[in-house]
Amino acid sequence: xxxxxxxxxxxxxxxxxxxxxxxxxxxxxxxxxxxxxxxxxxxxxxxxxxxxxxxxxxxxxxxxxxxxxxxxxxxxxxxxxxxxxxxxxxxxxxxxxxxxxxxxxxxxxxxxxxxxxxxxxxxxxxxxxxxxxxxxxxxxxxxxxxxxxxxxxxxxxxxxxxxxxxxxxxxxxxxxxxxxxxxxxxxxxxxxxxxxxxxxxxxxxxxxxxxxxxxxxxxxxxxxxxxxxxxxxxxxxxxxxxxxxxxxxxxxxxxxxxxxxxxxxxxxxxxxxxxxxxxxxxxxxxxxxxxxxxxxxxxxxxxxxxxxxxxxxxxxxxxxxxxxxxxxxxxxxxxxxxxxxxx
Amino acid sequence: xxxxxxxxxxxxxxxxxxxxxxxxxxxxxxxxxxxxxxxxxxxxxxxxxxxxxxxxxxxxxxxxxxxxxxxxxxxxxxxxxxxxxxxxxxxxxxxxxxxxxxxxxxxxxxxxxxxxxxxxxxxxxxxxxxxxxxxxxxxxxxxxxxxxxxxxxxxxxxxxxxxxxxxxxxxxxxxxxxxxxxxxxxxxxxxxxxxxxxxxxxxxxxxxxxxxxxxxxxxxxxxxxxxxxxxxxxxxxxxxxxxxxxxxxxxxxxxxxxxxxxxxxxxxxxxxxxxxxxxxxxxxxxxxxxxxxxxxxxxxxxxxxxxxxxxxxxxxxxxxxxxxxxxxxxxxxxxxxxxxxxx
Numbered sequence: 001x002x003x004x005x006x007x008x009x010x011x012x013x014x015x016x017x018x019x020x021x022x023x024x025x026x027x028x029x030x031x032x033x034x035x036x037x038x039x040x041x042x043x044x045x046x047x048x049x050x051x052x053x054x055x056x057x058x059x060x061x062x063x064x065x066x067x068x069x070x071x072x073x074x075x076x077x078x079x080x081x082x083x084x085x086x087x088x089x090x091x092x093x094x095x096x097x098x099x100x101x102x103x104x105x106x107x108x109x110x111x112x113x114x115x116x117x118x119x120x121x122x123x124x125x126x127x128x129x130x131x132x133x134x135x136x137x138x139x140x141x142x143x144x145x146x147x148x149x150x151x152x153x154x155x156x157x158x159x160x161x162x163x164x165x166x167x168x169x170x171x172x173x174x175x176x177x178x179x180x181x182x183x184x185x186x187x188x189x190x191x192x193x194x195x196x197x198x199x200x201x202x203x204x205x206x207x208x209x210x211x212x213x214x215x216x217x218x219x220x221x222x223x224x225x226x227x228x229x230x231x232x233x234x235x236x237x238x239x240x241x242x243x244x245x246x247x248x249x250x251x252x253x254x255x256x257x258x259x260x261x262x263x264x265x266x267x268x269x270x271x272x273x274x275x276x277x278x279x280x281x282x283x284x285x286x287x288x289x290x291x292x293x294x295x296x297x298x299x300x301x302x303x304x305x306x307x308x309x310x311x312x313x314x315x316x317x318x319x320x321x322x323x324x325x326x327x328x329x330x331x332x333x334x335x336x337x338x339x340x341x342x343x
Numbered sequence: 344x345x346x347x348x349x350x351x352x353x354x355x356x357x358x359x360x361x362x363x364x365x366x367x368x369x370x371x372x373x374x375x376x377x378x379x380x381x382x383x384x385x386x387x388x389x390x391x392x393x394x395x396x397x398x399x400x401x402x403x404x405x406x407x408x409x410x411x412x413x414x415x416x417x418x419x420x421x422x423x424x425x426x427x428x429x430x431x432x433x434x435x436x437x438x439x440x441x442x443x444x445x446x447x448x449x450x451x452x453x454x455x456x457x458x459x460x461x462x463x464x465x466x467x468x469x470x471x472x473x474x475x476x477x478x479x480x481x482x483x484x485x486x487x488x489x490x491x492x493x494x495x496x497x498x499x500x501x502x503x504x505x506x507x508x509x510x511x512x513x514x515x516x517x518x519x520x521x522x523x524x525x526x527x528x529x530x531x532x533x534x535x536x537x538x539x540x541x542x543x544x545x546x547x548x549x550x551x552x553x554x555x556x557x558x559x560x561x562x563x564x565x566x567x568x569x570x571x572x573x574x575x576x577x578x579x580x581x582x583x584x585x586x587x588x589x590x591x592x593x594x595x596x597x598x599x600x601x602x603x604x605x606x607x608x609x610x611x612x613x614x615x616x617x618x619x620x621x622x623x624x625x626x627x628x629x630x631x632x633x634x635x636x637x638x639x640x641x642x643x644x645x646x647x648x649x650x651x652x653x654x655x656x657x658x659x660x661x662x663x664x665x666x667x668x669x670x671x672x673x674x675x676x677x678x679x680x681x682x683x684x685x686x
Contacts, residue, residue, distance in 0.1 A: 055398065098602050099557050127667060157499065157672040214442050214582045224667045239557045239582050239677060243661050243670045259441050259609040266602040318586050324470060324567045327586045329500040331674070334582060 023319030026311050030338045033307040038299040039179060040342065041065055046289025046298070047083060047252065049104075051093070051260060052282040062257040063289070064217055065298070065339070067250065068178050070132050071210055074125030075219050075249045078230035083288050085119035087231060092280035093264065097272025099238030102261040103220055105231055107280060122229050129227075130246045131209035156332060158211075158242045159183045174332045176303035176312075177208060180253075181332050183245060184208045210250040213240045213333035217252040237262040240333040255298055255339040297342035311338065366662030369654050373681045376650040381642040382522060383685065384408055389632025389641070390426060390595065392447075394436070394603060395625040405600040406632070407560055408641070408682070410593065411521050413475050414553055417468030418562050418592045421573035426631050428462035430574060435623035436607065440615025442581030445604040446563055447626060448574055465572050472570070473589045474552035499675060501554075501585045502526045517675045519646035519655075520551060523596075524675050526588060527551045553593040556583045556676035560595040580605040583676040598641055598682040640685035654681065 024032070045068070051060040066076050082088065088104070095103035108114035159172025174183040185207045212218070216236050221228030227249060235254055254261070264281060267274040274280050289295050301308050314320075316330035367375070388411070394403040409419050425431065431447070438446035451457035502515025517526040528550045555561070559579050564571030570592060578597055597604070607624060610617040617623050632638050644651050657663075659673035 096606075098605055157674055158670050223664060240674070241677070242674060243658070243666070243677065245670065246668050247661075247666050262441055263439075263606050263608050265606050315586070318590075321566060323586070323590050325589045327501050327588065331500055331583070331585060334584070334586065 022321045024314065025318075025320035026314040028320075029307065029311045029314055030301065033301065033305070035343065037302055037305040037307040038340075038342070039302050041255075041298045041300060041339075043289035043292075043295060043297070046255075046292075046295070047079065047286060048289055048292045048295065049088075049286045050284040052284055054260075060257070060260040062260055063255050063295075063298070064252045065255045065300075066252040067180060067210060071178075071180070072129065072249050072251045074123055074129055075228070075230045075251050078122045078125075079233075079251060080288060081119050081121055082229075082231055083286050083291075086285070087116065087119060088283050088286040091116070091283050093261070093283065094267075094280055095234075095271060095273045096237075096261075096264045096267050098266045100236070100241065100272065101234040102237050102264060103232065103234040104283060105220065105233065107277070109232070118229060118231060122231075124229075125227050125249070127225060127227055130249060131207040133207055156183060158245060159185065174211065176308070176335075176337065179300045179303050179337055181211050181213050181335075181337070182208050183211050183332075209246050211240070211332060212236055212242050212244045212250065213253075213336070214238070215254045215258055215336070216250050217254065218244070219249040219251060221248060235261050240331075242333075255300075298339060299342045300340075301338040303337060308337075311335075365664045367657065368661075368663035369657040371663075372650065372654045372657055373644065376644065376648075378686065380645055380648040380650040381683075381685070382645050384598075384641045384643060384682075386632035386635075386638060386640070389598075389635075389638070390422065390629060391632055391635045391638065392431075392629045393627040395627055397603075403600070403603040405603055406598050406638075406641070407595045408598045408643075409595040410523060410553060414521075414523070415472065415592050415594045417466055417472055418571070418573045418594050421465045421468075422576075422594060423631060424462050424464055425572075425574055426629050426634075429628070430459065430462060431626050431629040434459070434626050436604070436626065437610075437623055438577075438614060438616045439580075439604075439607045439610050441609045443579070443584065443615065444577040445580050445607060446575065446577040448563065448576065450620070450623060452575070461572060461574060465574075467572075468570050468592070470568060470570055473592060474550040476550055499526060501588060502528065517554065519651070519678075519680065522643045522646050522680055524554050524556050524678075524680070525551050526554050526675075552589050554583070554675060555579055555585050555587045555593065556596075556679070557581070558597045558601055558679070559593050560597065561587070562592040562594055564591060578604055583674075585676075598643075641682060642685045643683075644681040646680060651680075654678075 045066045047064040047066060049062040049064065051062070053059055066079070091104065091106050093102060093104040094107045095101070106116045108116070156172065156174040159174055172183060172185050174181070176182065210216070214236055218234050218236075219228035219230050220232030220234055230251070233251075235258065237258070265279070266272055267279065269275040301311065312330070312335045315335045317326035317328060319326055388409045390407040390409060392405040392407065394405070396402055409422070434447065434449050436445060436447040437450045438444070449459045451459070499515065499517040502517055515526060515528050517524070519525065553559070557579055561577050561579075562571035562573050563575030563577055573594070576594075578601065580601070608622070609615055610622065612618040644654065655673070655678045658678045660669035660671060662669055
């Protein structure tokens with residue numbers, strides 16, 4: 001019964017009664033935003049992956065937005081070099097693990113005789129860069145954005161514990177910064193202790209880091225202290241694996257075409273690796289968006305806009321006609337930042 | 344580079360050094376459990392869906408475990424009748440929405456002339472059954488299980504708000520009961536007020552309800568007060584849509600073969616519905632497990648066992664060699680209850 005569906009941010013046509021207008025669905029709030037609420041994404045901050053056509057000859061293009069500074073710039077610099085060197089062209093998607101990740105890179109990378117040579121100039125990025133530390137300075141470059149991550153009514157199981165160490169009281173929270181889902185740890189001095197951390201909305205932010213939501217793109221790595229070069233990338237295609245936060249680098253998110261990855265056959269080997277070369281999905285090319293002719297322009301809804309706040313509130317409290325009981329809160333990863341082709 | 348992978352509950356071979364043994368991964372803890380920690384699932388509590396073979400002629404079987412009493416039994420009774428009446432045989436999967444759900448039933452259900460007739464004896468279940476209410480009695484049937492849902496160190500954004508109404512103080516939490524992820528609301532009387540709710544670990548449980556994690560199976564419905572008959576079912580194939588909790592009935596979970604659903608091509612119509620009949624995936628049959636010859640026996644790890652507690656702790660604090668920084672907590676839906684073919 002086609003009417004027996006349930007809505008997920010879908011526009012529901014309802015008779016509008018003036019004195020009892022139904023609350024708007026999140027998608028309706030997004031549709032009603034003004035152009036000024038949207039932020040253009042530079043084509044140079046896009047990564048365009050073209051897979052071999054599917055069995056029916058259909059094109060498969062995946063568009064990735066890379067994170068802005070100050071997040072993960074060491075790995076992102078490597079990724080730009082890898083794309084410029086055409087490193088991934090002719091390589092493949094080698095791993096599809098259900099409810100977890102799709103991963104691509106050099107399937108022969110372990111075999112030194114067969115491995116494709118990495119381009120010159122890649123840097124080794126230290127583990128400290130998994131998060132942005134106030135002590136190292138760069139949180140100071142987020143003066144207008146960090147306040148947006150403070151939603152005291154939305155706690156976050158992955159950072160909401162309070163730790164008291166010495167003269168400090170650490171407290172975690174999460175939200176959005178520069179258009180991205182992030183978590184943060186604040187350090188509140190006890191006994192009037194002061195330090196040099198950035199003061200934001202009465203808290204001193206110690207660390208900010210991006211989080212593993214659906215569609216986020218990260219960097220495969222070996223055992224610590226390896227942090228990965230960026231040659232091996234993965235996309236989250238399941239429930240947010242937040243235990244990976246601060247354990248591995250995040251560099252971007254898929255903004256179009258994720259269905260070409262999430263609907264791939266699952267690998268039957270350990271960790272979802274394909275067991276035969278035939279199963280691997282060939283990558284035709286991965287390019288910076290600025291090198292791709294005819295690529296549409298994209299934009300995201302500013303996470304500092306009132307529209308985003310209204311959208312996030314509606315995601316946390318569904319009052320549109322299908323719902324009978326608003327949740328009163330929402331998981332950070334259940335508030336995906338709207339991204340669209342520019343209008 | 345094949346070594347550049349990251350572990351998800353995978354067994355990692357590491358040299359074991361006696362004085363510095365690496366912490367066990369969650370999967371290693373599960374592998375080391377004893378038979379006594381596992382609970383057999385009756386074949387009559389399974390639902391077996393056979394899809395038409397895939398393009399390569401490969402069989403596609405999905406095994407679903409139905410929830411035990413006292414959860415959602417009205418809808419589950421209907422589902423047993425629908426399976427016995429072969430209602431779904433020859434119908435199809437009609438909707439695949441990325442990061443959300445796969446849904447099946449009668450694609451012609453809206454067209455009264457074409458709709459398949461429902462079997463006799465289906466009941467209309469009231470919305471009050473989305474949760475188990477202590478006032479109605481059935482929470483009292485969970486005396487040994489409700490304590491297992493109390494993990495005060497794991498808060499839950501979807502229920503962790505505290506509401507004070509009249510002489511009561513409501514507080515939410517979540518955990519596991521009878522092998523299933525659930526959330527609960529407790530009512531703590533203020534000013535020494537007493538009522539007849541079940542007292543559990545010092546709290547008075549008012550309501551318990553199953554939650555929308557990856558792989559959970561629910562009942563499609565129309566607008567309230569419709570709650571769905573059970574003829575239209577969906578499976579979660581993305582980040583847990585917890586905003587649906589207590590808004591729609593959950594009846595089970597996929598315990599084997601979810602990859603046959605999660606890897607289906609996404610529908611391009613509204614809400615991920617397939618736009619043409621050709622795209623729909625034919626259902627050969629859906630049967631109670633007790634009617635399926637040669638079906639393996641299945642069992643789940645008791646959520647009241649010490650093994651489960653150790654497993655959940657390891658999911659929340661990954662100390663196995665790949666991880667450098669344990670999270671200190673875990674989302675309820677990031678602690679999937681282990682289910683296996685019986686050994």
